[in-house]
Amino acid sequence: MTNLTIYQQAVREMYEAIAGVDTVETCKIQYNAVIEGKTSTHEADVYWEFTDGDLTYKAVIQAKEQASLAELFVFLRMLRDIPGQVMGVIVTQPVYQKDIKDMAANAGILLYELTQPITGEIWEPVVSNVKVSVDKVWVKQAKEQAGLDDEPIQVSVEPKYSFIYDEAGNCLDTVQGIFDQYGKQQQASGRQTIVHTFAAPTFLQTNHALVPFIKLDNITFDVELVNVNQWAGVDMAADILESTVRYFGK
Known part of the structure; x- marks a missing residue:
């Protein structure tokens, strides 16, 4: 060719x-x-x-x-x-x-x-299939002490704004920081499943006034190196599709 x-x-x-x-x-x-x-x-x-x-x-x-x-x-x-x-x-x-x-x-x-x-090829780590597991017993007790029943405790959906603290209230990292830690270690293409555990009690900040933190158990996710230039074609195809439909007034 x-x-x-x-x-x-x-x-x-x-x-x-x-x-x-x-x-x-x-x-x-x-x-x-x-x-x-x-x-x-x-x-x-x-x-x-x-x-x-x-x-x-x-x-x-x-x-x-x-x-x-x-x-x-x-x-x-x-x-x-x-x-x-x-x-x-x-x-x-x-x-x-x-x-x-x-x-x-x-x-x-x-x-x-x-x-x-x-x-050319630009390889970057991509994270998917994220699951944050909490200490359910601890969370149940915290909700009971706050007078809550089955009300859900909302946390940030943005990994870079999901702050992680130790038992003394010191900010240790973010969920994104954990992703980056393993992404930098990724050496070859191929998906790897990571189960990140915590050696000491660790807490995730919430958006709830009565339960500002919940205790973490582990964070599980997949990470793989992907040639990000391959996304260009996907983005362009999507743009053509959207522009065509919009131009013809649908």
Whole structure:
């Protein structure tokens, strides 16, 4: 395979990501596609046809080093020759000319402007399947002392704002800090299940005035190294889907 430009690579990643889209039904997805128009056939980097159950939409995706007015006119003629509700997508470098942006917006052409290369691999730890286990006996006693029955004790859902304290009331860390501790130790791809226990009594801050802390038992979660550049295609595919549906007024 010849070396791809960053724009062609982005289109390739879109194509690969579309296979994982489950919010709509994909009717057809083609790479290096040949599309039958009303008057002639057309070539495109990617052709995506999908339905939301009520309407069928089509997206024609092209990689271009530069999106000029001339390029837009040629692309627009293609789009108008393809029957149905067709959205055009051009993956290109940043566009600064207002007339080009205006024409693209009015014609139903999404300009996907890349400001930097997305090629290469950037590996970062990703945490999932988080379960915070508390000392149920301790929590029950604390609720009884506060005069509470089955009222739930709310805690922060944001790991970086979930503060952890020792028995003396000193802040030790956050839940995010625990995630980061194991993420830095992760050396290879592959999911690992972590059960983080506490050697001394440890407490999680709550949002409840009468029970400001609850005693922790352990925190269980999965951590794996993921190439975050793989997410670019997922984000772009989702953006195309949303833009297409919005443009056609649904």
